[in-house]
Amino acid sequence: MFSARLYAGSLRSLRPAGTFLRHLSTTKVCLGRAVVYANNGDPSSVLSVVSYPPVPSTPPPNSINIKFILSPINPADINVIEGVYPSKPTKTDALTTQGLGSEGKPVFIGGNEGLAQVTAVGQGTANSLKVGDWVIITKQQAGTWMSERNILAQDVARVPQASKLQEDQAATLTVNPPTAYNMLHDFVRLKEGDWVIQNGANSAVGQAVIQIAAAEKINTINLVRSRDNIDQLKEQLTQLGATHVLTYDELADKSTRDKIKVWTGGKPIRLGLNCVGGKETTSMARFLGQDAHLVSYGAMSKQPLSLPTSLFIFKNLTAHGFWQSQWYKTKSAEDRDKLMEVLVGYISSGKLSTPDHEVLQIKSSQSDDEAASTIREIFKKLSEGRYGKKVLLRVD
Structure with a gap:
């Protein structure tokens, strides 16, 4: 005030x-x-x-x-x-x-x-x-x-x-990079070689997820809307460190499931990050593996999040919401300072760009x-x- x-x-x-x-x-x-x-x-x-x-x-x-x-x-x-x-x-x-x-x-x-x-x-x-x-x-x-x-x-x-x-x-240090970092670390203990799938991958948070994951040798499958310059966008995200980039139309193709199995070597995708909602997220969630976690931090489509009951019953899916502002409220000043130090380290070493x-x-x-x-x-x-x-x- x-x-x-x-x-x-x-x-x-x-x-x-x-x-x-x-x-x-x-x-x-x-x-x-x-x-x-x-x-x-x-x-x-x-x-x-x-x-x-x-x-x-x-x-x-x-x-x-x-x-x-x-x-x-x-x-x-x-x-x-x-x-x-x-x-x-x-x-x-x-x-x-x-x-x-x-x-x-x-x-x-x-x-x-x-x-x-x-x-x-x-x-x-x-x-x-x-x-x-x-x-x-x-x-x-x-x-x-x-x-x-x-x-x-x-x-x-x-x-x-x-x-x-x-x-x-x-x-740009306060919102998007911390959101990406915390979602990658607070819900699943990911190890080198693990897989993450996310939508809205060209957003500021999505780009930070790609770079932080790449720095930690974690693989990412990144979903974006189809557009006129899609090849240029795919190349841009790949240069940031994206393992694979798909459009939602490509994700809906029946052959994609087999492609992803080949990419991952059959390893389950343990973490999904959602900022879109609607049917695009429903489709993405079907690719998550056993005991995976789906974290939602936005709803760009302004459509509700609809998930098949079978994912909860047979795959034991856990769904979370994440809000960086709430993280700041519940964490100590020491936690906040430690996070900033980590992110500045990524930025100053060239692993995380604006x-x-x-x-x-x-x-x-x-x-x-x-x-x-x-x-x-x-x-x-x-x-x-x-x-x-x-x-x-x-x-x-």
Whole structure:
């Protein structure tokens, strides 16, 4: 949450805003920018950009000031804006002094994942953060699509070995690579030479699964939608480390079962990863072996998950759901730091790369209306599936 000073904590307890306005009158004003929305709906319609007062240079105790470097736009962010995602942000009416984000006109601030740099440290911070450190936001739906803010120190984690990472690598460290790593390690004790099958293999998580599995010498069968450039996509995933890539149409072919038996040498597929749902997942599940585990972390088709009863009775299939946000809630800070160290090790050694991406910059020279138009157009393309690259947002 934010106050008129962009401080973490109770909005009302940090008022009155007039105190901050008097502070502004004696300093050079360099406004911040934020991507916001007043109501849930289609992102291409409801998103706006607002300017807000600068963060005071001295943070309150146990908090830090940060300047955002890059903030990813993930598929889940679209669902949050639409109001259909289980993790909900909180509105603020103390972002600005008038207009959207002011008292009586509260807004949500977009973004769940982000890389920032510490610009000031308040007294009493317990995690030894210092000015210049790179941090990632660990609090859910904290609001990362902005230029700067104040935040409780407990709601960030220092990026380990930051000097070994590029900005885009660190910015995408919080959601997709941890999801891939944890699904590969938390449900089945896989060994070198074991097999995993997954759908949505060209997604950011899917690509991370391919690379982490390849690094650990685990084989993957990867399912994707048929498309005009399917050969190019198959080659791209193979270069990342995919053992085999199939379309859903190819999976439905009766000869495929025999092919997979040859590929695996008759070894059972012990883990299936699902982000699609619907009939595609039903078909995939039929290829799982005895005592396998099916882990669902998304439902891109927006269709229910339907599994044959026979898989549970005769193959003893176990089905799970996985949500990385819940993992962060239930694990200790030490567990989180250990996971980050492992992932940074994969990245710095070249075993885990960032998905193809583009940086969308909201420039200081743009008016709020011009910036909002840019944002809405990108979200229109994203919602229609017409944007092939991951988008990383930089707000000046």
